[in-house]
Amino acid sequence: MASITLQNLVKKYGDGFPAVNDVSIDIDDGEFIILVGPSGCGKSTLLRMIVGLEDITEGELLIDGERVNDKAPRDRNLAMVFQNYALYPHLTVYENIAFPLRLAKGKHSEEETNKRVQAAAATLELTEHLERKPANLSGGQRQRVAMGRAIVRQADAFLFDEPLSNLDAKLRGQMRSEISQMQRRLGVTSVYVTHDQTEAMTLGDRVAVLKKGILQQIASPRELYEEPTNIFVAGFIGSPSMNFIPGQVENGKLQTVLGELEIPQHKLDKAEGKKIVMVGIRPEFFEDAKLVDEAKKPLGATFTTRLTHTEWLGNEQYGYMDFDPAPEVRDLLNSLAKDLDADELKPQIVVTLDSASRIRAGRDAELWVDTRKVHLFDPETGNSLTRDPEAGAALTQEAIQDRQDEIEAARSEANASGQQAS
Amino acid sequence: MRASTRTEKIWWTVITVLVLLYALFPVASIFATSFKTPSDLTSGKFLPTNWTGQNYEQILVGSAQDLFLPALRNSIGITVIATFIAVVLATLCAYAIARLNFPGKKLILTTALAVSIFPVISIVTPLFNLWRNIGLYDTWIGLIIPYLSLTLPISIWTLAAFFRQIPWELEQAAQVDGATSWQAFRKAIVPLAAPGVFTTAIIAFFIAWNDFVYGISLTSTEAARPVPAALAFFTGASQFQSPTGAISAAAIIVTIPIVLLVLFFQRQIVSGLTQGAVKG
């Protein structure tokens, strides 16, 4: 169990390119931190710096308050699951998992080793594969062996580099809850890299969003979702992504391609002095106007539009509409798309509708949008104009409290069952 | 994969048998000849009429023993030393080529290739003169050096190709698992590199073991003459008798180490051992 502190970490590779640039994060003992960001933003590099495989160019890395910049990986006592598994092909699954225990010579009796390997294998559903070689396993099985090698040890912290990326959806869900429970049960500090929105939102106490090696925001999933600091975070978190449309403030209302939107005055005030602002509206802020409660309707704005097509998913449906952005925001949208790892961002608005909605493509449809929730962004800097830092901090504080309660509960439960057993 | 049909299986069997016959018939013929009496040699039959061990007797304890046994000793000693040096040097070189980025990397590989395409026969005369001048003629070292020029290039190429396939991240994984740098190398890398080194060693051994041109040109006495060269000096019991039987017996004997070597290391030369280590 350990806390990990990153202070202004910088990593420059041989070509001088900063893969990680001035990242500071305080990771509490027992905390579950998620690192997300587009491909190549430095997530793996950051993880490898923590574990000691990559030299730290600048900055300090502390584990439990002790500077470990120059310590060898083996002296940091961290367990890591590699993005590409890194299994020992000449060893059986059993020996792969037992490898870290065997290295700590004399520390573990044969009996204890066996017990631990069997327990890890059972958790990961690998029991019937223990005698096989990695070459004969499927990608998902290999990934689980890599996990097994990490959890079999009593490491001070777990570092995961996209450990579930090769599993099918069902197994991924299963493993996700397995990891989550295990983390709480052991109360072990974890840093977890992922591309997956669901993993990021459900597993982490806090999520750190990276872009080109720079930390954009670190906060609880709810804070990221509700109070993003900038347009990049807003676009990265949430699926489907937030829609960005240009808007102009004119006589107390917001003029957009969706028509005139009436938004709360305190938000409008923030946009004062800007000729043009980016309006961020999540797909789920929209609804089929027919299905909105009459009492709720006045809180948002209703407008008429035509959808180009719809996708019915069972529990909800997505509708799409195109719009033609002004040239001055087109560049912004394109560079945002590049940052977010997409090809050219289509000037398109995605809306989420109730699955009961009868709205179909190509016909005039009346939509309602919850204008209380819209975000406004500065088109030049990309920073949020409407973010409420206090509300955000409160959300993150809540998550921290939740974590402490959960770990407490898990520990007292473990104690109780331990006392029963003895 | 679909199961092969019956006809396909039959065809494969036929082809395999043909290839085996083609490859093994000469060996079988030499084997049979080695048990023939001198009078039997011209009988035109494949198998000896009377099986006799006299050829083996002749080269191991009889009249040809002075020619054969020192040659066998020379062959073994020179080949083992040359192989050992070649493998050690090639391992270091290939390791550097596979893992480090340094200027001149390409140059080393092309030079190695260039060395190996020189025909042996074109070098042997100058080498003969040089060796006589500096006193390396008819010595072990005088053969080991040219053998290195034969074995090193191919060893470097084979090992470099092999080392490139080793997932070196495993070293890092082992370090995170708690290994020292040396432990990580020994436990994660050596087991994967060993088959490549063994394979290379066997190839190098074959090349040195089978050499004839250097062996006959750079030696004059039993001080350094290897078996392939010594065979040329075998004579029959009288000048009217050809030494075919004795040569065959010697050929069979020098084949034995090779067969043993392959059988012994067969388990080590398993290909595809690095599969499953890393993604993709």
Ligand SMILES: Nc1ncnc2c1ncn2[C@@H]1O[C@H](COP(=O)(O)OP(=O)(O)OP(=O)(O)O)[C@@H](O)[C@H]1O
């Ligand atoms: N050994 C290296 N030498 C030079 N540059 C490197 C090296 N390793 C990574 N980089 C660069 O550092 C940046 C960050 O790489 P990193 O592997 O950390 O990305 P990542 O966020 O893990 O991406 P992914 O999601 O694709 O795994 C990339 O731009 C990459 O090109």
Ligand SMILES: [Mg+2]
């Ligand atoms: Mg990565």
